[in-house]
Amino acid sequence: MTASDPILSVRDLTARIVSRKQIVDAVKGVSFDIARGEAVGFVGESGCGKSVTARAIMRLAPEGTRVELGGSVHFDGQELLPMSEAAMRDVRGRRIAMVFQDPMTSLNPVITVGAQIDDILRRHTGLSGRAARARTVELLDQVGIPAPAQRADDYPHQFSGGMRQRVLIAIAISCDPDLLIADEPTTALDVTVQAQILRLLLRLREERGMSLMLITHDFGVVAGMVERVNVMYGGRIVEAASVDDIFRAPTHDYTRALLAAVPRLDRHGVAP
Amino acid sequence: MKRVILVRSMWMAAILLGVSFVSFMLMRALPGDFVLAAAGAQMLQPEVLEAMRRDLGLNQPLIEQYLSWLGAVLKGDFGTSFVTHQPVLHELWPRFLVTLELALIAAFIALVMGVSTGLVSARLRGAADWIVRLYNGFILAVPNFVVGTLIVLLVGLYFPELAVLSYTPFLEDPLGNIAGMILPAFALALAISVTISENTRAAVLEVSNQDFVMVARAKGLLPRTILWNYLMRNALTPIITVTGLQVATLLGGSIVIETIFAIPGMGQYLFDSITSRDYPVIQAIVLVAAACVVFINTLADIAYATADARVEA
Structure with missing residues (x-):
């Protein structure tokens, strides 16, 4: 294996969501690579299958539903789909980490934020007691939480939305993952806070050389964050290009429509 | 915290005052009084009955009777039983301990059975869920005196050496006492365990769908x-609430169960004293029972605040 091998290689991935009421083919055969240290954006409207793709890589399904996966997910020399659940648990959080959309509901409300970083450290790094605590404070500091040693003992409801997302990012990077999947990480946040969180992700990615899979419905988020973009529609990737090409010369009609939907200040139609 | 305790205590005092007043008046509103009940079938002269009432102070206006009773209680004097002429506290205390023991064992059984079946039902779903819910529905439909009677009959029939109906005092034989308490406590606990089970199931299912559980799985935990730190810790608050409310009903249920299993507790004492209109005893039991309920609810509130930092006590 060489450094140029992609860290993640997905081929013909399909995901069929089976719930009691219906069966939905959410992902209908997507293929893509993410190189080591590379950042790739996934753009598309709600329901296009981008979040299901991300969760399929982690082999996570919402409670009460079953997701049948097909195709192959090759991660750093391992095939993830046939892996046992126990082996998969060693990958989750340690090799591949995930940041979710809604920071208001993504933290456990009844235990302190420090304890929620401690538990993943204990699980994957073998740190415990004072060492885990020191690392927790260090991580909170790295994601820009002021007075981290005191804040570690606070509960999630004592943090703002942006601060909670920082905590969730601290959890995600705690075990130095090779790949970070960020699923609409800024959608639930104010515009000013969005920019801060994106800058934080960018900085952490550069410092750590980790790969980033950035999922969003907003082309504005992708620009300046990633090298390549996959545009998804109806469970398929309809266009894959470098971020410069996408903005300069989108080839697919759907991509053009998506780009045209981005509000721009230099055109008319600006709110008074 | 000091302020909370102060507010709580005043609240408790107000509730107990209200309960004592209402029960006092309700008992007097019942047809017949102690004198008539004591006279029974004998046809006594009205003058004799009147003289008895005067001796016991029952001829005073109701509100005066209440106030003098209240004044004595505030000084720690619960009066003497009309029937046995013994101080009420002296008779009530050992019986209260028996009922308390029964209720505590029942609460423990109900909590263990309820939480475990609710958890199994919510986590395993499928066939296990169906079995638990069917069982819950069945138990809920059967009153606990039926279960109690069945236990007495079946155990008496097939395990006569267990001697269900012989109560052993705790001080004589602690182990034998607790062993003898288990079956009645079980009968008392069944209905409550079902309510706890159903609520545990609902709470765990609700928490399972929260985003933070998905995050926990994405962490590879x-x-x-x-199960413990994410599901149960969050399901705990509704479980505490329902358990607090249910345990308070144990005291009422124990009247029936104590009668069936011939346990000399407070329930049987209350039943006897109501039949004979032994007012001082009834008043004392009602006050003690109300104090227990208020105390249990306060405990539940404190547990609630401990389990969830968002709740101000």
Whole structure:
């Protein structure tokens, strides 16, 4: 294996969501690579299958539903789909980490934020007691939480939305993952806070050389964050290009429509 | 915290005052009084009855009777039983301890059975869920005196050496006492365990769908960490609430169960004293029972605030 091998290689991935009421083919055969240290954006409207793709890589399904996966997910020399659940648990959080959309509901409300970083450290790094605590404070500091040693003992409801997302990012990077999947990480946040969180992700990615899979419905988020973009529609990737090409010369009609939907200040139609 | 305790205590005092007043008046509103009940079938002269009432102070206006009773209680004097002429506290205390023991054992059984079946039902779903819910529905439909009677009959029939109906005092034989309490406590606990089970199931299912459980799985945490620190810790608050409310009903249920299993507790004492209109005893039991309920609810509130930092006590 060489450094140029992609860290993640997905081929013909399909995901069929089976719930009691219906069966939905959410992902209908997507293929893509993410190189080591590379950042790739996934753009598309709600329901296009981008979040299901991300969760399929982690082999996570919402409670009460079953997701049948097909195709192959090759991660750093391992095939993830046939892996046992126990082996998969060693990958989750340690090799591949995930940041979710809604920071208001993504933290456990009844235990302190420090304890929620401690538990993943204990699980994957073998740190415990004072060492885990020191690392927790260090991580909170790295994601820009002021007075981290005191804040570690606070509960999630004592943090703002942006601060909670920082905590969730601290959890995600705690075990130095090779790949970070960020699923609409800024959608639930104010515009000013969005920019801060994106800058934080960018900085952490550069410092750590980790790969980033950035999922969003907003082309504005992708620009300046990633090298390549996959545009998804109806469970398929309809266009894959470098971020410069996408903005300069989108080839697919759907991509053009998506780009045209981005509000721009230099055109008319600006709110008074 | 000091302020909370102060507010709580005043609240408790107000509730107890209200309960004592209402029960006092309700008992007097019942047809017949102690004198008539004591006279029974004998046809006594009205003058004799009147003289008895005067001796016991029952001829005073109701509100005066209440106030003098209240004044004595505030000084720690619960009066003497009309029937036995013994101080009420002296008779009530050992019986209260028996009922308390029964209720505590029942609460423990109900909590263990309820939480475990609710958890199994919510986590395993499928066939296990169906069995638990069917069982819950069945038990809920059967009153606990039926279950109690069945236990007495079946155990008496097939395990006569267990001697269900012989109560052993705790001080004589602690182990034998607790062993003898288990079956009645079980009968008392069944209905409550079902309510706890159903509520545990609903709470765990609700928490399972929360985003933070998905985050916990994405962290690669072990299933048991997720179960205890994420699911149960969050399901705990509704479970505490329902358990607090249910345990308070144990005192009422114990009247029936104590009668069936011939346990000399407060329930049987209350039943006897109501039949004979032994007012001082009834008043004391009602006050003690109300104090227990208020105390249990306060405990539940404190547990609630401890389990969830968002709740101000």
